[in-house]
Amino acid sequence: MQRRPFLAAGLAAAALCVAGGVSAQPYPAREVRIIIPFPPGGTLDTVGRQLAQRLSEQTGQSFVVENRAGGNGMIGAAAVAKAPPDGYTLMFNASTVTTTPMTMKTAPFDMDKDFQPISLVAQAPLSVAVNKSLPFNDIKGLLDYARQNPGKLSFAVGSTGSAGQLATELLRRAGQMNYLIVPYKGSAPAYQDLVGGQISGFIDPILGAMSYYKGGMLKILAVTSRSRVPTLPEVPTVGETVPGYEFYSWYGLWGPARLPMDIAHKLNAEVNKALEAGMREKLEQQGLVLKAGSIEDFARFQQEDMARSKKIIVEGNIRAE
Numbered sequence: 001m002q003r004r005p006f007l008a009a010g011l012a013a014a015a016l017c018v019a020g021g022v023s024a025q026p027y028p029a030r031e032v033r034i035i036i037p038f039p040p041g042g043t044l045d046t047v048g049r050q051l052a053q054r055l056s057e058q059t060g061q062s063f064v065v066e067n068r069a070g071g072n073g074m075i076g077a078a079a080v081a082k083a084p085p086d087g088y089t090l091m092f093n094a095s096t097v098t099t100t101p102m103t104m105k106t107a108p109f110d111m112d113k114d115f116q117p118i119s120l121v122a123q124a125p126l127s128v129a130v131n132k133s134l135p136f137n138d139i140k141g142l143l144d145y146a147r148q149n150p151g152k153l154s155f156a157v158g159s160t161g162s163a164g165q166l167a168t169e170l171l172r173r174a175g176q177m178n179y180l181i182v183p184y185k186g187s188a189p190a191y192q193d194l195v196g197g198q199i200s201g202f203i204d205p206i207l208g209a210m211s212y213y214k215g216g217m218l219k220i221l222a223v224t225s226r227s228r229v230p231t232l233p234e235v236p237t238v239g240e241t242v243p244g245y246e247f248y249s250w251y252g253l254w255g256p257a258r259l260p261m262d263i264a265h266k267l268n269a270e271v272n273k274a275l276e277a278g279m280r281e282k283l284e285q286q287g288l289v290l291k292a293g294s295i296e297d298f299a300r301f302q303q304e305d306m307a308r309s310k311k312i313i314v315e316g317n318i319r320a321e
Helices: 004-019 043-059 071-081 096-103 139-148 163-175 187-196 206-214 261-285 295-316
Strands: 032-036 063-067 089-094 115-131 154-157 180-183 201-205 218-223 248-256
Touching (some): 032 043, 032 071, 043 063, 043 115, 043 201, 043 261, 071 248, 096 163, 096 295, 115 139, 115 206, 115 261, 115 295, 139 163, 154 163, 163 248, 187 201, 187 206, 187 218
Parallel strands (some): 032 063
Antiparallel strands (some): 115 201, 115 248
8 A cells, every 4th residue: 555656656757757748668669650641662672661661771660661541642651740749650751741741721730830850861863754756855855845745745743733733833933845644553554654644744753663774665855953863874864955953852860749759859860870870771763862960960951951842832723622
């Protein structure tokens, strides 16, 4: 009977620790789910699985990827926003999670209020890929063809408000390009239709197009980075034809809001370790630019990118159907 007050006091102290941003036990103590809100097979999924494997090896606990697709990526992201803030449900996602809500009348979450940024992982230059039967081989040819054949070109969009759509919109403005947008549920089915000739083009992270390009199944006209990428040295940048053009997708890790900060910092440190120790060479070979840094670095980067993207979305009147 004498021990009860001490037990109650201990439980109260543990509750205060969690509420105050400090977890009550070593982390991770069990399996961690990483939700990716898009189907398997795209660049996002490939990088997310590489990261999960490395985190599992470093911590001795399983980090398991769960693909929860639907709603332009909103279903899986909303599930993470509503998950208990204990570090056992995380989200690995692309920059589209910050931009798609800007295209909606009512979004299922607020990026500023419902998520705790953990770590930026990488920036991904995009490739301007087109069907191999089209009668041009560079960006100038694409823009000339589009002006001479208004409405004939169609470009895939992996999700509304995605980096690919924003990059396509910027190219449209720069070259007065007229095209039809065709929405897809992820990158993999879009590439299948691009190779099959059902659509004309697709601007998406380089990794997704690489195997098709190397296999001679499509053409990559240019990349959207500032300089040429080492994996495709023969492919020019869009900026070599359209001065000043530059665009990237990017990938990051988030937890639900109110995630204890000791867990957030632990995860940030593990991601940075993974990028430096085990993933750097592999990701760079895939055309990605590593962006390790602190939680504060990621939060600041996210806000700056969201401001830039919002300007493109508003000026382009990009809206979810």
